[in-house]
Amino acid sequence: MYKALDEKNQLDWVLWKPFFSGSEAYSTYIWPGLQNTLKAAAMAMIIALPLGAVLGIARLSDHVWVRVPAAVVVEFFRAIPVLVLMIFGLALYAQYTNVNSDDRPLYAVVTGLALYNASVLAEIVRAGILSLPKGQGEAAMAIGLRKGQVMRLILLPQAVTAMLPAIVSQLVVIVKDTALGGAVLTFPELLASANTMSGYYGANTIASFTVVAAIYWIINFSLTSFAGWLEGRLRRRKKSTGAVLGAQDVADIAGTAATGAGGTGGGVDLSGPFVGGGGQRGVHKD
Template sequence: MSTLFDVPGPVARRRMVWVNIAATIVVVGIAVWVLLRLNAKGQLDAALWKPFLTASPWVDYLIPGLVETLKAAGISIVTAAVFGFVFGLGRLSPSRAVRGVSGTIVEFFRAVPVLLMMIFFYLGLGKLQILDPSDVPLVAVVLGLTFYNGSVFAELVRSGVHGLPRGQREAALAVGLRGGQSLRLVEVPQALIAMLPAIASQLVVILKDTALGLIVTYPELLDAARRFGSGNGNILQALVVAALVFIVINYALTRLADQLAGRVGKRTAGKPRTEAPSLVVATGKD
């Protein structure tokens, strides 16, 4: 089995340990320095944090903002998955033209920053006036997240299929499936199972990138925290609380994806044979 790097020896491992210790000391030192500076500025005063122990900021700002965040993320996950599946299959098509068009579209949207796409759709849809003005921010956020993350999903499908062990397609063709059926029914499902950790990471990216909707006036969680903090003089504290909410949700999403991947892996793993199959030999007597 080939590796991309040499296994570190005893000296290299000791060096890595010392580097990790030094990095930890530096990070802890910076964190302590930041906390001391915030305390000197009065940003750690209990009065600035106390409002978040009441229901008002949660009911009026944070929870509605969280609902908008989850709505944009949920819609984007579904649409990005469809986009990724379609163009992932397109990149695996036997037709050179389909592969070329699909590859061009995927690479284009992977190269364009998500925020730039959101701003483009926000301004473009506003100029076209084909939607209710209140719906334009949500649609702009969803389109930006869909095209970028859908392109990432498409690449995951392509690389996952190419990473399968040899013989999958040949086995499917041997039992009578056509090339397209082999791709949809055999190869892509196996590739998706293998790529579940990467897919879960991308779901977290989608959820976090909804915060970019702040730029196009979408009332998501970060925007709600900013509005509450601006009106109450504790914007730093409001942003910290919003960050903690994001961390909790992303951690829960990651754990859920890990459990799902584990269960799927157990169901699809073959069980070793514990005993040899018995042979029945028929004997005849004259």
């Protein structure tokens, strides 16, 4: 690989110099393209995350008139390539809306990414909720919570931790798939800026695309690192902090209660079993 690149003069310093001396390449080409990439990805995430959650929960509904339409929507958009959705979106915005021609590529990219990734996220949400033990929902129903409350207060918060890695992986896919809009719909995102930049700096194709690939890697690695940190934090918060009293602790409490509470009618009964198990005796209020 090195020999082939060297023979084509792709390793010459003159081709790499624009990225290491001065900021023209970044301010003129890379930064505007990166802004459009992050803008489209952020808009698609904002739409896809809640829409995917709603569709995923709807697929678990006991009502057929809710479950079946949600399943049809999810399976339909999940089966169509995201690029096809973008192309259809561009045609629909041009034919039936008054969206400016300069903004249509952005709208089409966001629409395609939102619909496709919402359907994928819906399956992630559904799988995450179904992975929880059935006893969680049954216990919540037993204390009088309604189905909506069980889902909102019990099941969904627990499933979030389990779903987080898969959700972030899908967010990474959203960031990368914005490049499809630049390749087909002339959306001026980060990858499209590399083509223009390469032509301006004397066909430094390898250098331009290497820098762009490094930027994509930094963005996506930051997302996955943040997800790992957040998942660990959520798991630590859910750990129990309760302590189990040992036999000596119970004896100490019994002695204190017997000597310090004399004449008050209080006492300690060590006849009952300790709920913690292990053959220990428990403290009971007389």
